[in-house]
Amino acid sequence: MTKFKLFILVAVLCYCQDLFAQQHIFSGRIYNQQGEPLPGANIVIDNGAGTSADAFGNFKFKLPAGTFTVTVSFIGYESQQQEIEITDSERRQDFFLKQGDIELADVVITSEEVKSLSSISAYDIKLRPTESSQDVLRLVPGLFIAQHAGGGKAEQIFLRGFDIDHGTDINLTVDGMPVNMVSHAHGQGYSDLHFLIPETIQRVNFNKGPYYVDQGNFTTAGYAAFHTRDRLDSSMIKLEGGQYGTLRTVGLIDLLNRQQDGLRENLYIASELYLTDGYFDSDQNFSRINIMGKYTGYFDDKKLLSISASRFTSKWDASGQIPVRAVESGLIGRFGAIDDTEGGETSRTNLNVKYNLDLGNDAGLEHQVFFSRYDFMLVSNFTFFLNDPINGDQITQSESRSIYGYSGAYTKDGYLGNLGIRSKAGAGFRYDDVNDIRLSHTLNRKEVLDDLARGDVDETNVYAYISETLDITPAFSVNGSLRYDHFIFNYVDALATTYERQSESEGTFSPKLSASYKLTSQFGLFAKAGIGFHSNDTRVVVAQNGKDILPKAYGFDFGGFFKPVPNLSINAAVWQLNLDQEFVYVGDEGIVEPSGETRRRGVDLSFRYQLLQWLYLDADLNFTDPLAVNEPEGADHIPLAPTFTSIGGISFNMKNGINGSLRYRYLGDRPANEDNSVEAEGYFLLDATLNYTQPKYEVGFSIVNLLDNEWKEAQFDTESRLFNETAPVSEIHFTPGSPLFARASISFFF
Incomplete structure (x- = not known):
């Protein structure tokens, strides 16, 4: 036996002796x-x-x-x-x-990703100017949102080189209940988080890419999972007021906090009223009302029951997207409107029940059932007088929907010799019953001139998955998982001359593999690869006879966590994501349609530094190269796809009760069309928050757009025609971003 072989044998024996x-x-x-x-x-x-x-x-x-x-x-x-x-x-x-507050010095590099750095806490949310739970999404590194329809419409989302529209490529949930709406009247994956009261959020877990087996449809660019509080530390009443006729009141009332004989019970209710005229020339007359209640019970530390119910309703008027030429000519001001009869109303009622059971022997069982009742109506005018020079091009999109769902999971931790094994298997379904989903040509928000599309949608998603994590050594962990989703699409066209139920179905497998390795106590690496998907709208599926029902996304990430000093944490990743099919915005119709293949490559960098015990610095930088595959060079840009974004700032929390933050947002210029002949302008904004917190009360002050910059929040390259024009013009249409907007609040705790 050679010396080399002898050395290998001795090394293997030593390793096995240690392992076993x-x-x-x-x-x-x-x-x-x-x-x-x-x-x-x-x-x-x-x-x-x-x-x-x-x-x-x-x-x-x-x-x-x-x-x-x-x-x-x-x-x-x-x-x-x-x-x-x-x-x-x-x-x-x-x-x-x-x-x-979590101390960065206590964040330890392990063989798993550092979860505390991919979570947003209630403390983080308090230190940011926040009007709704949609604003909380801005805390996800690299994620930007844009509002362009009066405050009641779900925001447009940008992440990892995607214009996600309102949710086509990000999976959003609240306590495990889906937020994304499949086959929605306005756009596939439409995600309206306004039913969630920000003060009830305990934490938000997030991650990027299609690598997470328990996250299904729309998990391509990533996911964000909101978790509401199980209990209140104290009851609270909050009153907030600001410029532009803004008033917001919040109440969180603790009704039950009992512990006896192995039983722990908590029950609270929360409510929110938000009113504002907005900063536009035409008042928005915006109103939002939220009511929520949640019960949590632990029984003998073996059973957990959680029941929550909520009701949300919202109404608003909007000034819509306006053409640059109308502002430059002086026809309207920057905050003016071509059609100020736009707007909408929406409501959602939720019931969510979760039951967890500790089976003993390191095994557990989870059950969840949920129901949502949802109504939606949105009035828009993207092209003004392009198609109808007499009445205008106003459209109304509406629907009434019921969602029924169940999810269950079995978990088991164990050992194979001294190797740790964590197993999870889950299954569930979601059924959407959508009635009278409608696109109509309307006048003055009241009169229906004609129906462009109208019908009923039934869509069912049944799924199952299995995940195995093997801790090969304390420093090396590998996860392999597989998910199967099956969809059934049904559509009845109400405008057809005869009754016909159009139906299509298809299933897809989504394998995923990840590994993480701790090199030293300061440095850890991870690698991920996986397949995800986003479903197509039922009306598109049946119209194309089942073609491209569940286009796939193929991704990989490679990166690491690094702590060169105890109070500094660095997270870096290089990644690529290929999609079989892209969703793109069609400006002259105001809708999102499927397009061709795309490829995105990028680099994500995150820095967290605790300068002092009470002073934190952070910055996230995201570089992306988005490309439309199989298109000629120079005409292969993806409209509105961000190429460089960055968020960050300074936060402080002093022992005397003074806390707050100064935050920046930067979104770079990006192509607005395929050949980059039209550009969407980027922006740089500063936001500030200052609070004085005491055990019985808190006084707060916040400013959005501290520098009062003029910026375009949402931008589209759209062809339109004004009433006095003889020919249409294609150019940037935009929604102006908020000017300097100051608010003050006072909260009482009891």
Whole structure:
């Protein structure tokens, strides 16, 4: 045997001896100070092993005998570090965390991605100017939103070189309940988060790419999962007022907080009223009302029941998108309108029930059922007098929808020898019953001149998935997963002369693979590859006889986490995402339609630095090269796809109660059409928030667009004709961004 072979044999034997040395069980639970479990809390051992607490706060490790440093953290809570000694065959240790801010020095690089850096907490939300839960999306690194229809319409979303429109390529959920609307009257994947009260948000988990098996339809650019509070720290009444006739009131009332005989129960209600005239020349007359209630019960630390219900309604007038030529000629002002009878109204009622059961032996079962009743009406005029020079081109889109759904999952943690195995299997369905989905040509928001499209949609999505995570060593973890989705599309065209139910169906498999490796205590790497998809609108599917029903997205990410010093965290990733089919905005129709193949490559950089115990700096930079495949060079741009974005700022939270932030947003210039002959202008904005917080009250002040820059929030290259024009003109049509907008608030806690 050669010396080299002998060396390899000795190395393998040493590794196996270490791997299969006698191991001991280290387990416990993670609670808050009130004795309530903290599901999702992170626990990390200094040998590199790490995991997250389950729905009941449980965790479990296999460790050799010795002394280890354990770090426990959870977004919104103070981290805790403790030394433990493993000598017996089983060691149990519970941890109780105090509410507070996560310290960057306590964020430990593990073989898993650092979850605390891909979460947004209630504290983060408080330090940003926020009018609705849609604004919370701005906290996701690289994500931008734009409002262009009076405040009540779902915002346009940009992420990873995508103009996502209102949700075509990002999956949004609230407590596991889907927000995206399939086959929507206005656009595929339409996602309206306005039914969620910002003060009720506990955290938002997010990630990018199609790599997450429990995230289904629309998870191509990424996902954001909102989680509402299970309990209130205290009741609260908030009054907020600002420029342009803005008034907002919020109430969060704790109705039940009981602990006895192994039972922990919490119940609260929340409400919100938001009114504003807006900064446009024509008043928006905007109103939004939200009411929510949530019950959470833990039974003997083995059963968890959560029931939430909410009701949302909103009405508004809008000035729409205006052509540059109308402003430059002096026909209207920057905040004027060509058709100020635009606007809309919408409502949503939700019921969501979740039941978790600890089966023992490190196994768990999750059930969820949900129901939503949704009504929508939107009036728009994108082309003015292009198609109808007498009455104008105003359109009305409307629908009435019921959504029924179930999801379930079985989880099991175990060991194969000393290798950790985490298994998850899930299944569920979603059924959308959409009645009278309609596109009409209207006049003055009242009179229907003719129906352009009208019918009923039934769409069903049944799915199942399995995921296996193998902790090969404390420093090396691999996950493989597979998802199957089956869709059934049905459409009845109400404008057809005879009754006919058009039907198509198709299924798709979505495999995913990821690995992470901790090189040192300061440096960890990850790699991800996977396939996702976005479904097409039912009306498109049946019209094309089932062609391109579920176009796929193929992605990979490679990156790492780096902590050169305890208070500095750096996250970097290079990535690519190919889509079989792109959604593009059609300006002269005001709709989104499927287009050809696309390819995006990019680099994401994130920096988090804790300068002092009370002072934080952060910056996110996102570079993207979006390209339409199979198009001639020079005509292969993707309209409105961002190429460079950055967000960041400084946040502070002092012990005397003063806290706040100064934040910037930068979106670079980008092509507005395929040959880049028309450009959408970028912008740079500063926003500021200052609060003084005491146990019984809080006074706050915030400013949007601190520098009072003139900027275009939404932009489209659209062909239109004004009433006095003899020929149409194609150019940028835009919605002006907010001028300097100041608000003040006072909150009382009891």
